[in-house]
Amino acid sequence: MAEGIxxxxxxxxxxATNVEAIASNIGTQVELFKDLTLAARDLRxxxxxxxxxxxxxxxxxxxxxxxxxxxxxxxxxxxxxxxxMISWVGNTSTQLETLQQEMENVGRIAHxxxxxxxxxxxxxxxxxxxxxxxxxxxxxxxxxxxAIRDLADQxxxxxxxxxxxxxxxxxxxxxxxxxxxxxxxxxxxxxNAIDMVAGSxxxxxxxxxxxxxxxxxxxxxxxTINDKVDLFSSxxxxxxxxxxxxxxxxxxxxxxxxxxxxxTNSLVQLSAKIGVxxxxxxxxxxxxxxxxxxxxxxxxxxxAGEISIDELFDEHYQxxxxxxxxxxxxxxxxxxxRTVQDLLEDFLxxxxxxxxxxxxxxxxxxxxxxxxxxxxxxxxxxxxxxxCRNHRFFDDTTGINAARSxxxxxxxxxxxxxxxxxxRLMKDASAPIYVGGLHWGALRVGYAPLSLDEENAAKARRxxxxxxxxxxxxxxAARSELGALLSPW
Numbered sequence: 001m002a003e004g005i006x007x008x009x010x011x012x013x014x015x016a017t018n019v020e021a022i023a024s025n026i027g028t029q030v031e032l033f034k035d036l037t038l039a040a041r042d043l044r045x046x047x048x049x050x051x052x053x054x055x056x057x058x059x060x061x062x063x064x065x066x067x068x069x070x071x072x073x074x075x076x077x078x079x080x081x082x083x084x085m086i087s088w089v090g091n092t093s094t095q096l097e098t099l100q101q102e103m104e105n106v107g108r109i110a111h112x113x114x115x116x117x118x119x120x121x122x123x124x125x126x127x128x129x130x131x132x133x134x135x136x137x138x139x140x141x142x143x144x145x146x147a148i149r150d151l152a153d154q155x156x157x158x159x160x161x162x163x164x165x166x167x168x169x170x171x172x173x174x175x176x177x178x179x180x181x182x183x184x185x186x187x188x189x190x191x192n193a194i195d196m197v198a199g200s201x202x203x204x205x206x207x208x209x210x211x212x213x214x215x216x217x218x219x220x221x222x223x224t225i226n227d228k229v230d231l232f233s234s235x236x237x238x239x240x241x242x243x244x245x246x247x248x249x250x251x252x253x254x255x256x257x258x259x260x261x262x263x264t265n266s267l268v269q270l271s272a273k274i275g276v277x278x279x280x281x282x283x284x285x286x287x288x289x290x291x292x293x294x295x296x297x298x299x300x301x302x303x304a305g306e307i308s309i310d311e312l313f314d315e316h317y318q319x320x321x322x323x324x325x326x327x328x329x330x331x332x333x334x335x336x337x338r339t340v341q342d343l344l345e346d347f348l349x350x351x352x353x354x355x356x357x358x359x360x361x362x363x364x365x366x367x368x369x370x371x372x373x374x375x376x377x378x379x380x381x382x383x384x385x386x387x388c389r390n391h392r393f394f395d396d397t398t399g400i401n402a403a404r405s406x407x408x409x410x411x412x413x414x415x416x417x418x419x420x421x422x423x424r425l426m427k428d429a430s431a432p433i434y435v436g437g438l439h440w441g442a443l444r445v446g447y448a449p450l451s452l453d454e455e456n457a458a459k460a461r462r463x464x465x466x467x468x469x470x471x472x473x474x475x476x477a478a479r480s481e482l483g484a485l486l487s488p489w
Contacts, residue, residue, distance in 0.1 A: 005144045008173070015349060016434075024284065028248055029120060037237055039230060040229065042231055042281060043225070044229045044230060045437050046094050047132075047222060047229055048225050048226055050222050051219060051223050051225075051226050054212045054215060054219035054222050057215045057218075057219075058215045058216045058219050061198060061211050061215050063207060068204055075242055082190055082194060085187055086187040086188060089180055089183050089187055089471060092180055092248055096176055096180055100170065101168060102377075103166060103170050104170060106162070106166060107162075107163065107166045107167070107170065107476075110162040110163050111163065113155060113158070113162075114155075114156055114160065114163070116155070117152045117153075117156040118121045118152070120149075120151070120155070120158060121146060121149055121151035121152035121153060121156065123148070124145050124146070124148040124149030124152055125145075125149060127141065127144075127145035127148070134367075143449055180373060189289060193344035196200065201236065208265060209451050224486065228242035246358075263373040280411055280427065280429065281352070282351070282448055283350075283351060283353075283429050283445060284409050284411060284429050286347075286445075287409060287429045287430065287431045287443055287445050288408060288409050288431045290343060290430035290431075290443055291432065291433050291442070291443040292348070292431075293343065294340055294343065294359065294433050294443055295338075295433045295434050295435060295440075297338070297339050297340070298312065298433070298435045299435055299436060300442065301335065301339065302435065302436065305391065306335065307332065307335050309435075309436065310442065311331040311332055311335070312331075312332045312335070313332075313361075313438070314330045314331040314332055315330070315332065315363065317329070317330055317365060318330070318394075320391065322379075323378075323388070324377075324379075324383060324384060324394070325381065325385055325388070326382045327390070327391040327392050328365065328391055328392070328393070329391060330365070330367065331369045332367065332385055333368075333391060336367045337367070337368045338381060340359055340368055341368060342362070343357075343369070344357040344359070344368065344369070344370055345357075345370060345371065345454035347445055348370060351447065353447040353448050354445060354446075354447045355424075355426065355446045355447055355448055356369065356389075356444075356445070356446045357370060357375075357443070357444070357445045357446075358369050358370070358374060358390075358443075359433070359442070359444070360394065360399065360402065360403045360441050360442055360444060361403065361440060361441035362397065362401045362403050362440065362442075363393070363403065363405055363439050363440055364389060364390070364393050364394050364399045364400050365392075365393050365395075365441075366389065366390060366392055366393070366394050366444075367390070367391065368390060369389050369390035372387075373386075373388075373390065374388070375387045375388055375389040376388070387466075396414075397414075398412050398414040398428055399444075401443055402430035402442050402444050403430075403442050404427060404439075405430065405432060405442065406432055406439060407432070408431065408432075408433075409429060409430065409431045410428075410429070410430045410442075411428070411429050412427070412428045412429075412430075412437070413425075413426070413427050413428075414426055414427075424448075425448075426446045426447070427446070427448075428444060428445070428446050428449055429444075429445050429447070430442045430444045430445070431443050
């Protein structure tokens with residue numbers, strides 16, 4: 001039964017290892033699903049925002065197109081008014097040019113009248129002179145000459161007055177004509193500019209129509225995507241809840257297996273206490289003997305003054321910088337390294353199944369390990385986890401149980417973390433170390449369990465004949481505890 005319990009313990013640990021690995025993977029998947037769910041939610045919210053923005057943009061483009069159409073109509077009306085103004089200015093300019101020519105003709109007539117009046121005045125003056133020479137008989141002629149002269153003077157004055165009035169008027173008409181021509185050129189430029197603006201508005205309206213159709217298409221597509229994302233998000237959430245439920249179930253299964261593993265280890269421990277000889281017995285006996293040797297070495301060093309009791313039980317663990325996993329030093333580390341190193345190395349030659357031997361204090365601090373596991377740190381956490389195992393805390397369940405057990409020995413089955421996600425199925429035999437009656441820590445030896453075929457072969461070698469069966473051990477306390485553990489089954 002002890003051998004069966006031992007094999008069952010190995011199977012339980014192996015099952016727990018597999019379930020824990022599955023739980024770890026599912027835990028990772030849960031986190032991934034959680035991230036995916038959050039991402040889908042963000043995508044849904046973002047797409048809704050995009051859909052809202054697209055709808056808003058569609059409304060804005062429609063409004064813009066309406067305003068462009070209205071502006072184009074107003075620009076067309078303005079262009080008609082400008083064309084009318086250009087036509088009016090052109091007609092006015094033409095009329096002003098005609099008026100300018102007529103006024104220039106009037107000026108030339110006035111000058112011609114002035115010239116005739118001047119000549120008439122000269123003739124009247126000559127006639128007056130000739131009448132004076134003729135004497136009394138020419139008195140009538142003199143009166144006529146004087147009248148002609150007065151009429152010529154009036155004509156001269158009228159011509160002068162016409163010229164005086166007409167010259168500024170002609171100048172004003174000339175200025176007005178120039179201004180009108182400038183206005184006409186400006187109006188033509190304005191018409192050209194309005195034509196360009198009208199063309200630009202037409203092109204903008206066309207582009208706005210294209211943009212409106214595309215934005216509306218985007219809005220429609222966004223609404224379709226939003227429906228798909230809602231469905232995807234809902235499905236993903238259901239899947240996440242299912243995986244999360246599986247994780248909870250596996251966590252519960254892992255806890256149950258841990259409890260079963262603890263109970264199985266207790267059965268293995270009790271079967272060893274009863275005195276049944278198994279493949280574990282030689283290693284357990286050697287661990288108990290070597291733990292006593294180490295205790296004697298520590299007490300001898302205390303008596304010789306090599307180390308004080310305070311230094312040996314120092315709990316001020318000093319962290320070694322730049323180590324990962326973190327390593328520590330105490331006041332007893334160097335002493336323990338020097339004292340027990342050779343003894344730990346001897347364990348590697350004791351049996352090919354032995355993987356390591358180490359001493360730990362009561363807090364799980366592993367001060368001294370085999371040399372092959374005590375290499376200088378490389379900076380690679382995975383490599384250092386496997387090869388720099390000294391000066392570290394191993395305060396997991398197996399490590400603390402071994403460090404604080406006060407039984408003569410403790411036999412456990414567990415998974416050893418080798419770094420990089422690699423675990424190894426191990427058995428751990430430990431025995432307490434007492435110094436001056438005080439519990440200092442323990443000696444731990446880890447060894448690889450035999451395969452089922454190896455276990456059966458060893459059992460056949462150890463099985464006695466019926467005549468040589470060992471007497472039933474007289475250990476009522478251990479048998480009672482074993483019965484209590486077996487009672488649920």
